[in-house]
Amino acid sequence: MSTFAVEIENITKQYDDLLAVDRINLRIEQGQTLGLIGPNGAGKTTLLRLISTLALPDLGDIRILGDSIRENPQQIRKILGFMPAEFGNPRNLSIGEYLDYFGCMYAIPRGEREKRIKEVCELTDLRGREDVMVKGLSTGNRQRLLLAKTLIHDPQILVLDEPASGLDPRARTELRGIVRTLAEMGKTIIISSHILPDIEEISDRIGIMEAGKLVLDGELSALRDQHRQTTTRIQLRVTASETSRAKELLSKLEGVTSCTLEQPFLVVVTDIPNRNFILAELIKNEIQILQFADDEPSLEKIFMQSTVGRVT
Ligand SMILES: Nc1ncnc2c1ncn2[C@@H]1O[C@H](COP(=O)(O)OP(=O)(O)OP(=O)(O)O)[C@@H](O)[C@H]1O
Ligand SMILES: [Mg+2]
Known part of the structure; x- marks a missing residue:
């Protein structure tokens, strides 16, 4: 098996004449947390969707623990969880029902589903709130729930698109704590954000995107050294x-x-x-x-x- 959790090779995605992702190469080791930053429209979400098998590239390939997004997307979906930037339109469900719905989609047997729902609620500080309705949740709890559903099938690789968006300072601190716990569990995490101090605190590595290109990537300490040399x-x-x-x-x-x-x-x-x-x-x-x-x-x-x- 590959020692890399994620291997991105020459990946390119074009919308009409716009190169949303332009020949990106990047490797992420197992257990690493990569913080992906870049201005609006840089191509972060597009790249995260490609990694998560939600879009197909025009060129190049991505391997997740050795499996290609082109050849084996089903296998990848079993081991990867994607947290989108937007919540969508939840139906009239309670937190427990919402998580059970996603558990069913991942074909987790009923007995195990109940256990998993408890575990993900515990991890995301939603413990004891299974009966609360999804509609009307605060932004903080909505983001917790989105993360909880991303974790329902216990994926090894987590792709989180702006999970801290719209959170107040306390909720942001709590989210950072949850991400750190997930990293300590050995998960490989790719997280995008515009909140640079958060990214600085939780990432082992940083990728900076602009206009579809990866303009800089490396360990934060190495990037700091490079910057210092000038x-x-x-x-x-x-x-x-x-x-x-x-x-x-x-x-x-x-x-x-x-x-x-x-x-x-x-x-x-x-x-x-x-x-x-x-x-x-x-x-x-x-x-x-x-x-x-x-x-x-x-x-x-x-x-x-x-x-x-x-x-x-
Ligand atoms: N489905 C689509 N069809 C056409 N263009 C798209 C589509 N999705 C994204 N784009 C364009 O691709 C470019 C990259 O978008 P993307 O959403 O990946 O950027 P981003 O870095 O996530 O930005 P933000 O920080 O605002 O979330 C943008 O110019 C966007 O308008
Ligand atoms: Mg985005």
């Missing part, structure tokens, strides 16, 4: 009374590109990898250093630098 940003904190003197000194220092105040820090940008000369200047001038650290490039900064804002 410029070094240092977060410096000195005592409040010495901040303006330090700013003045460093702004004039050879090798410093810029020194700006981002309260309470001074952010020093340099293209010299060894930053000891900055420390030396501060010590020479007897400025007390309270904090001196690399300013970690956030996913948002990496995203802004990798995308150009093209609209399809």
Whole structure:
């Protein structure tokens, strides 16, 4: 069996003359969480639907644990769960009935279905709410239910399209916790979102899409290192009374590109990898250093630098 959970080879999907997904190659190891980000219309949903066998590509192939989406979609559907970005139009059902309906679709025998419904309600914090009607659920509970139905057949691979969309901060935190639990269970997860701090927190790897192309992918730490190689940003904190003197000194220092105040820090940008000369200047001038650290490039900064804002 393949060691990769997902192998995407040259996958292309075209709508009329629009290349929604344009020759994407990507491999995801078993147990990894891949965060997929990109501007509106980048092609994320299209790619997730292709992975989930809900659309056929024009070119290329995807293998899920070794099975091809072209040759063996039925096998893939047994081991993959897709959570769509939209809930659709639920009929007049209770949470329990809704989950039972999906359990039937996956041909889970009745006795086991009851057990699975309990398990997925437990996992998604819907425990004890089986009798509540689906219509009228809050956005938070609706998203929980969508995730619960995605998990009903205990899939190894999870494809989640914007699961945190519309959630309030507490519900978002809870959802992150659920995704982390699923990752700890060993599941391979592909998750798209526009909420970059969430993606940053839960992903092992990041894929950035724009205009159908995968413009960047890799482990977050490697992406940060790449980003750092181009410029070094240092977060410096000195005592409040010495901040303006330090700013003045460093702004004039050879090798410093810029020194700006981002309260309470001074952010020093340099293209010299060894930053000891900055420390030396501060010590020479007897400025007390309270904090001196690399300013970690956030996913948002990496995203802004990798995308150009093209609209399809
Ligand atoms: N069924 C379709 N028919 C025609 N065009 C489509 C279809 N589905 C998607 N598209 C187009 O393909 C492009 C990619 O759309 P997609 O929904 O995959 O982007 P996305 O990255 O998920 O965007 P968002 O962040 O807004 O969800 C868009 O230009 C969209 O209008
Ligand atoms: Mg989408």
